Amino acid sequence: MRTDRKVVIRFTAGVAIVAALAISVAVFAGASKAGAKKTMVNTSVSGNVSFWGIWSAEEQTAIEKVIQGFNKKYPNVHVTYTSKGNDIPTVLATAIAAGNPPDVADVAQPGLVKQLVQQHHLKPITYAKKIISKNFAPAWVKLGVVNKKLYALLYKASNKSTLWYNVHSFKQAGVKAPKTWAQLTKDAKTIKASGTPAYSLCGSSGWTLTDMFENIYLRTFGPAKYNKLSAHKIKWTDSSVTKALKEMKQVVGNSSNLYGGTNGALQTNFPQCVDFVYSTPPKAAMVIEADFVANEILQATTAKPVKDFNVVSFPAITRGADAGAIETSGDEIITFRNTPAIQAFMKYLATPKAAEIWAKLGGFGTGNIHVPASAYPDAITRKTEAPLTKAKAAVFDMSDEQPAAFGSTTGQGEWGIFQKFLQNPSQIKSIQQQLEAAAKAAYK
Amino acid sequence: MTDASITVEPPARAVPPGPASGGALSRYRTGALFLLPAFVLLGVWLLYPTIYTIIRSFFGPSGYLGGWVGIDNYRTLFTTSTLVTAIKNSAIWVAVVPAFVTAIGLIFAVLIERIRWSVAFKTVVFLPMAISAFATGVTWRIMYQQDPSQGAINALGRTVSDAVTAPGVLPSAIPSTSLLQPDGGGLVLKTPLHPGGVALFGLTAIAPADMPTGSKQALKPVSKPGAIVGTVWRDFKPGGGKLGVVEQGELGIPGVTVQLHDSSGKVVQSAKTDGAGTFDFTGVPAGTYQAGIGSQTFAKPFGGYSWLGPKLITPSLLIAYIWIWAGFSMVVVAAGLAAMPRDVLEAARTDGASEWQVFRRVTVPLLAPVLSVVFITMIINVLKVFDIVIALAPESTQANANVIALAMWRTAFSGTFDFGTGSAIAVFLFLLVIPVLALNIRRFRREV
Numbered sequence: 001m002r003t004d005r006k007v008v009i010r011f012t013a014g015v016a017i018v019a020a021l022a023i024s025v026a027v028f029a030g031a032s033k034a035g036a037k038k039t040m041v042n043t044s045v046s047g048n049v050s051f052w053g054i055w056s057a058e059e060q061t062a063i064e065k066v067i068q069g070f071n072k073k074y075p076n077v078h079v080t081y082t083s084k085g086n087d088i089p090t091v092l093a094t095a096i097a098a099g100n101p102p103d104v105a106d107v108a109q110p111g112l113v114k115q116l117v118q119q120h121h122l123k124p125i126t127y128a129k130k131i132i133s134k135n136f137a138p139a140w141v142k143l144g145v146v147n148k149k150l151y152a153l154l155y156k157a158s159n160k161s162t163l164w165y166n167v168h169s170f171k172q173a174g175v176k177a178p179k180t181w182a183q184l185t186k187d188a189k190t191i192k193a194s195g196t197p198a199y200s201l202c203g204s205s206g207w208t209l210t211d212m213f214e215n216i217y218l219r220t221f222g223p224a225k226y227n228k229l230s231a232h233k234i235k236w237t238d239s240s241v242t243k244a245l246k247e248m249k250q251v252v253g254n255s256s257n258l259y260g261g262t263n264g265a266l267q268t269n270f271p272q273c274v275d276f277v278y279s280t281p282p283k284a285a286m287v288i289e290a291d292f293v294a295n296e297i298l299q300a301t302t303a304k305p306v307k308d309f310n311v312v313s314f315p316a317i318t319r320g321a322d323a324g325a326i327e328t329s330g331d332e333i334i335t336f337r338n339t340p341a342i343q344a345f346m347k348y349l350a351t352p353k354a355a356e357i358w359a360k361l362g363g364f365g366t367g368n369i370h371v372p373a374s375a376y377p378d379a380i381t382r383k384t385e386a387p388l389t390k391a392k393a394a395v396f397d398m399s400d401e402q403p404a405a406f407g408s409t410t411g412q413g414e415w416g417i418f419q420k421f422l423q424n425p426s427q428i429k430s431i432q433q434q435l436e437a438a439a440k441a442a443y444k
Numbered sequence: 445m446t447d448a449s450i451t452v453e454p455p456a457r458a459v460p461p462g463p464a465s466g467g468a469l470s471r472y473r474t475g476a477l478f479l480l481p482a483f484v485l486l487g488v489w490l491l492y493p494t495i496y497t498i499i500r501s502f503f504g505p506s507g508y509l510g511g512w513v514g515i516d517n518y519r520t521l522f523t524t525s526t527l528v529t530a531i532k533n534s535a536i537w538v539a540v541v542p543a544f545v546t547a548i549g550l551i552f553a554v555l556i557e558r559i560r561w562s563v564a565f566k567t568v569v570f571l572p573m574a575i576s577a578f579a580t581g582v583t584w585r586i587m588y589q590q591d592p593s594q595g596a597i598n599a600l601g602r603t604v605s606d607a608v609t610a611p612g613v614l615p616s617a618i619p620s621t622s623l624l625q626p627d628g629g630g631l632v633l634k635t636p637l638h639p640g641g642v643a644l645f646g647l648t649a650i651a652p653a654d655m656p657t658g659s660k661q662a663l664k665p666v667s668k669p670g671a672i673v674g675t676v677w678r679d680f681k682p683g684g685g686k687l688g689v690v691e692q693g694e695l696g697i698p699g700v701t702v703q704l705h706d707s708s709g710k711v712v713q714s715a716k717t718d719g720a721g722t723f724d725f726t727g728v729p730a731g732t733y734q735a736g737i738g739s740q741t742f743a744k745p746f747g748g749y750s751w752l753g754p755k756l757i758t759p760s761l762l763i764a765y766i767w768i769w770a771g772f773s774m775v776v777v778a779a780g781l782a783a784m785p786r787d788v789l790e791a792a793r794t795d796g797a798s799e800w801q802v803f804r805r806v807t808v809p810l811l812a813p814v815l816s817v818v819f820i821t822m823i824i825n826v827l828k829v830f831d832i833v834i835a836l837a838p839e840s841t842q843a844n845a846n847v848i849a850l851a852m853w854r855t856a857f858s859g860t861f862d863f864g865t866g867s868a869i870a871v872f873l874f875l876l877v878i879p880v881l882a883l884n885i886r887r888f889r890r891e892v
Contacts, residue, residue: 090857172652174682190684193620195651204838256618256649263750264590266840281653409858411843412526419840 046076047341052091053106054331056083062358069357070348077341079104096121101336104345106155108331110143110396111403116334117146123338124149125346132350139223139394140367144332155349156358157330157365159384160290160397161215161314164297166277167307169196169285177312181219184315185250191285192257199251199258200284201265202273203422206415207399207408212251212288213418214327214398217244219317223325223393230398232443236435245421245428247317251288253425259284266422271296278303288314290329291365291384305380313387325393329400330365359385367394406442413438494874501867517868526843527869530851533758534876537765537829537847542822544766546815549773553781554803556774566778570771577768581835584764588751588836598748611745613656613699620646620679621688629739637704639670639728643735646679646688647697655695662696663720672728674735676700677721696721700741705734754844757837761845765832769825773818780814781807816887823880827873848873 055063060083067079084091088105089112095101101121107113116122125132129150133141136154144152163184165177173194178184188198202208218226221240228234229241255262259276260283268276274293276283278301287293294311303309316324333349335342348354352370359366359375365385373386388394399407399414406413417438421431504513521527552569556562572580589595592602624631624645633643642665655678662677679685681693696719704713704725712733715723725735751760784807792806808815830849837845846854848869856866 089861093861172682174684193648193680193684194682195616195649195654195680204840206839260591263753267590267750267752267838269838281651404861409854410839411846412854415839416843 041072042074042344043076045074045340045344047078047339049077049079049104049339049341049345050102051079051081051104051106051345052084052088052102053081054084054086054088054108055106056085058361059363062361062364065361066349066354066357069353070345073348074341074344077344079345092116103337103339103342104333104335106331106333107152108329108400110332110401111407113152113332113334114146114401117149117151121336122151123335124151125153125335126150127338127343128153128346128350131347135350135352135368135370137367137369137389137391137394139392143328143394143396152332152334153346153350154328154330154367155333155355157328157367157388157394158291159365159388160211160327160329161218161325161387162291162293162311162384163286163288163314164274164277164293164309164311165286166282166284166303167310169194169277169282172196173285177310178315179312181216181247181315181317188251188254188257192254196282197257197259197284198286200268200273200276200287201252201258201422202268202270202287202289203262203265203419204268205270206410206419208270208273208289209252209418209422210399210407210414211290211327211397213244213248215288215314216247216317217241217398218325218327218395219314220244220247221318222320223395226325226395226398230395230401232402232439236439237432241432241435242428245431248421249425249428252422262423266419271300275300278309291381292363294380294384295363305378309380311380311383324387324391325395326387326391327397328367328388328394329397367391402439403442406439413442497867497870497874500863501871502864504864505862513864517865518872520865521868521872526846527851527855529843530846530848533846534827534829534848536758537762537826538823540762541765541769541826542819544762545769545773545822546777546818548766548770549775549777549818550808550811550815552770552774553777554807556778557781566771566774569774572768573771575768577831578835580764580768581832584760584767585752585836585838588760590748590750590752592746592748595748595751597751598746601748602746605746609743612739612741612743614647614650614654614697614741615744616649616651616654617647617742618649620648623688627736629742630737631742632705632734632736634734637672637733637735639672639730640667641672641733642667643672643674643702644688644690645674645676645700645702645735645737646690647676648678648680650678650680650697656697656699658698658719659695659721660719661692662690662694663722664690665722665724668724668726670728671724671726672704672733672735673722673724674702675721676702676717676723676737701738703736703738704728705736707732752836752838752841754841757841757845761833761836764836765826765829768832769822773822776818777811777814780811784810813887820880820884820887824877824884827877827880848876 051067053063060081063081067081070079071077082102088107089109092101092105092107092112096116113122125144126149129141132144132150132153140154140157141150143154144150146152163178169191170176173187173191173196175187175190178187191198214226217229217240220243225234225240229236229238234240252258252265258265260268270289274287274289274296277285277287278297291311294305297303297309298305313324333346335346350368352368355364355366355368355371356375358364359371360377362377362381365388367388369389371389373382376382376385401407402414409415414435417431417434420434421427424431501517502512502514504511504516522531556565559565575583586594587596590598592598619625619631623634625634631645633645635643637643644665659678662675665673665675667673675690675696677690677694677696679687679694681691685691685694696717698717698719698721700717700721700723702715702717702723703711704715706712713725713728715725717723750756788806788810789802792802797805828849829847830853833842833845833847833850842850852866852869852873855862855869
């Protein structure tokens with residue numbers, strides 16, 4: 001698993017050139033075909049495709065619209081989408097054990113995809129490589145590669161490198177949306193002087209703390225090193241982790257600049273911390289979390305986009321290409337079988353059309369470079385999702401890639417230890433040792 | 445199949461008046477047929493899972509593929525710190541909850557007999573039983589919030605503490621420059637002052653909404669001979685402004701008491717600031733002075749106890765849980781009390797026993813069977829406690845609040861998917877419950 005990832009991750013200039021060539025070839029090929037394809041209705045492909053996913057409610061309506069779009073092209077393929085909710089890893093594990101997995105599934109855990117490939121449950125989607133490479137930047141295609149083969153399409157992506165602020169608090173403090181880390185830490189002091197704590201932390205939800213660390217690490221050391229740490233090829237006692245934790249301490253270390261202080265922050269769970277920023281009067285000026293914060297603001301508060309709340313990319317820390325790297329998480333589409341109907345469906349999902357249908361409905365982001373920013377329904381979504389298509393480097397949320405015992409279990413591993421870090425921000429060394437010990441046990 | 449057997453049976457049942465000799469076998473068969481559905485259900489839902497769990501606990505996380513690991517899972521159980529915490533916490537639960545619930549139920553039941561409106565009281569105490577443990581957890585979690593403006597319990601604390609010591613006008617303010625130094629909760633200006641001097645108290649971190657009413661544009665103090673003048677103001681304007689300088693757009697803070705100390709530290713004068721934040725000490729004799737603001741201005745209101753923090757979380761959970769079950773205990777004990785022969789009590793009273801003696805020597809011994817039912821039921825309830833912990837404890841302290849059943853679920857199902865260790869925890873829990881069950885069964889037998 002480790003050597004595979006090394007090959008995947010270290011993409012040399014050679015690979016880049018090959019990829020670039022592939023794209024240009026694909027673009028030319030696509031351009032010549034496009035005219036013919038537009039009106040073509042393919043009736044020769046037929047069959048049923050069972051599709052299990054996480055999406056329910058509004059999201060289910062959205063994916064069903066996407067499927068309708070597919071049926072305009074392939075009227076004889078019947079795709080049946082079934083929502084399995086967030087328990088899909090368990091549901092899939094059971095279905096596989098019973099020998100009855102769906103044809104296509106949507107999974108949000110890259111670690112699970114790897115595991116399923118290693119257990120030989122998944123079919124490669126090499127047939128869709130051409131169209132995926134045509135529509136996605138190499139950094140995004142790479143995210144679906146396991147053991148050198150393409151297995152997954154990152155159909156729906158979210159931007160986890162965002163910072164949300166209260167426009168009025170910023171105005172009152174006389175600061176603008178920060179572009180760099182230095183600016184952010186300076187502004188945070190000014191905001192505090194204005195009488196509002198700068199940050200609302202969701203310390204009770206451990207994953208928000210690891211998200212912050214991951215963004216800091218990514219923007220300090222770049223994606224290559226990030227992926228190494230993610231695969232535990234760099235130890236958690238490494239000096240780079242020390243540096244990132246020191247940077248993180250500038251945010252979490254000043255109890256008086258957190259709403260509720262350290263104790264309060266530790267008892268605040270995820271959506272609550274968002275509400276604090278947009279209550280009247282605001283209890284804090286900003287919250288650092290992913291694009292889905294917008295949803296919570298719109299549903300739980302009266303704040304209006306741009307006028308009351310706004311978003312900015314996670315500030316750059318080191319200058320250079322890595323400054324724009326994006327941390328993402330999202331839904332990977334995987335296949336358990338290989339039939340012409342499944343092939344047609346997977347290829348369709350990689351098209352700009354399939355992404356645009358959902359993008360217009362909101363709550364959707366994609367790395368598909370042919371989805372214009374105008375496809376997104378409002379200014380905020382454009383601000384959070386358009387950078388995905390422009391990102392030169394994209395990495396998965398680290399904790400999704402790690403073994404769950406270390407990366408995603410409440411009160412244990414990374415989540416629990418980062419909560420300890422929030423409690424004692426000065427004990428960086430001991431935190432690093434605890435992280436390393438927990439990682440070692442989980443990667444055993 | 446079961447349906448068929450039931451429809452076939454009635455004629456057979458209609459026959460029984462027949463001879464006894466051939467009836468024994470058919471009676472057994474009839475009995476067996478009736479028992480069959482129950483046996484099938486027990487086998488599928490209880491027996492098989494139990495045996496499977498026991499076997500599974502000796503295998504690694506990846507199932508039979510991962511191979512036999514012997515007692516490694518059990519070793520993990522007693523060496524992993526989160527699991528050890530869970531076992532310790534469950535021990536605390538068992539030690540505290542059954543005893544408290546039984547005792548409180550007994551006290552309520554005995555007292556209730558003596559009051560009017562006892563039905564209303566019973567209903568109120570019993571009501572929590574009608575709420576799901578999860579909803580109770582959510583409700584108590586809100587009540588336990590540390591911020592007194594959110595948590596009801598700490599709000600009560602604030603009301604009491606505010607009545608005793610009123611919070612200051614500027615609880616959150618901090619000095620804008622290092623010339624102002626904290627001094628016993630207050631602030632003191634380090635620059636020595638002489639008559640004709642000027643004292644500047646720039647404060648920041650005051651939200652505009654928290655500014656005292658009547659504040660106006662701050663005025664720069666104008667030096668006066670024989671007097672020490674100064675300004676207390678909110679040293680902030682958008683962007684931060686120049687620190688330590690009274691600027692256009694910065695507001696004075698009215699109503700702050702400034703004290704003038706002589707070189708020995710004695711307070712010689714005190715003055716209140718006006719709307720522009722200015723104050724003056726007039727008629728100051730020659731000498732060296734220091735000016736400061738007293739601690740009462742910055743007195744912080746009661747900040748609340750961290751009920752949900754790592755130290756108090758288990759006691760907080762216990763209180764909420766006892767609150768739920770006290771009603772159950774009260775109702776059961778009250779029923780036992782109602783069924784108790786009154787003549788025994790009357791006899792004791794006639795013999796001159798005090799009420800306490802009656803309670804201690806007659807009521808409690810007679811209620812012992814009922815109390816033991818409550819006690820044992822509570823032990824079983826407590827060993828499997830799960831939902832209230834997950835609902836009440838914030839994720840950051842769930843590791844501190846861990847209990848065996850929750851640890852089992854986390855290990856087996858919540859992300860980790862380590863069914864081996866999860867099964868081992870389940871088996872351990874099963875072993876803990878067995879003696880209690882045995883006790884219960886023995887008691888049932890005795891009663892029958």
